[in-house]
Amino acid sequence: MTPRAVDDAALDNTGLTRALRAVAEDEARVETPPRVEAALMTRWDEYNDERRRRKRAARTRTLVRGAATMAAGVVLFGAVMLERELTPVRVDLPLRPTMPSDTADLVLPSTVLDSAPPVQRAIDSRPREPRSTVVLVGGPMASGELVQVVRMRVDRSALNALGITQNGSGETVEVDVLVGEDGVARGLRLPL
């Protein structure tokens, strides 16, 4: 349909409709310049590159956070397990000067792991039925001092060299070493 001009006669509604159609047809020939599409596609590339980069960074952050959380969990678990193994025990001894050669019969709590949470317990030093011998060595043990019990397997000859005799037949003896807060051994517990 060829565009038609507005009649010079009275511009009624039909005439206006025709004129509007002519404008519409005239306008239909106008095209968007190609530079608009080129500019848009450039913006698309920039936008998506940025979006991809941000996604990658977010994924890396998530991975790092997950790994850090897992490492913290492992460390915490290990610390809890170690804490259970090395339960500090409080030894209440009578206030008197101690000598390295002193010996005392003590009943110490077992160091075997159990399911109950670690509790600091006072050792009842009152003589009961003796099951082991404690040889006091090193510096004097203060009353109420926290000690740790470390179980070691020691050659019998080494014990003999220290002047400690122990009845038994094996080459090695399992002893519990009482280690003070300063890391110095305070005593040895020997099985009878």
Add this chain to the structure above:
Amino acid sequence: MRHESAAADEALMQRTAQGDRDAFAAIYRRHHALVFRFARLMIGSTEAAEDVVQEVFLGVMRSAARYDPSRSTLTTYLYGAARHQVRRRLLRDRLFVSLDDSAPDLCSASTFAVSADELSRQRDLRDLRRAILALPPRYREIVVLCDLQDLSYADAAQAVGCAVGTVRSRLHRARQLLTQKMQRARACALTPARPTVRCEV
């Protein structure tokens, strides 16, 4: 046919949301013309219309994932976005006064006038374009959508965000205003220009 087109648009929008460059390019090629023409007819400037097209499709690029086909077709969505950009532009341009006294960019597609009839036709079209641009925006957009872009009243109502009855009444009023403006323009053209007289004291 229309449903097929809408389904294709929906699929393209989904792919665009997933970062498919070709889908975005396809959406642009399918719809750039209607946005460009709408903006050009509303603002009367080709450069401003190009800016509007860019802004509208940048919006599509950023918010393709949020497009909900159950609310409107992509065409209506684009008209709505274009209308928003045009209104912003008109509001901003209202703060400035052009130093150029010539007519706005009402360039016709064909500039080769070959006959008196063609010249007359072009003059009439220019007058009508001016009259359309002189309409208040709420009337102008309805004329552009319904009379120049051939949108149905329902689609125009959805694009503009009003009732169909409002579209009808605005269109009626807009046509009245256009008729008056055209008659006035014609009367001015028929009146001979007054000669300039130098006054000597």
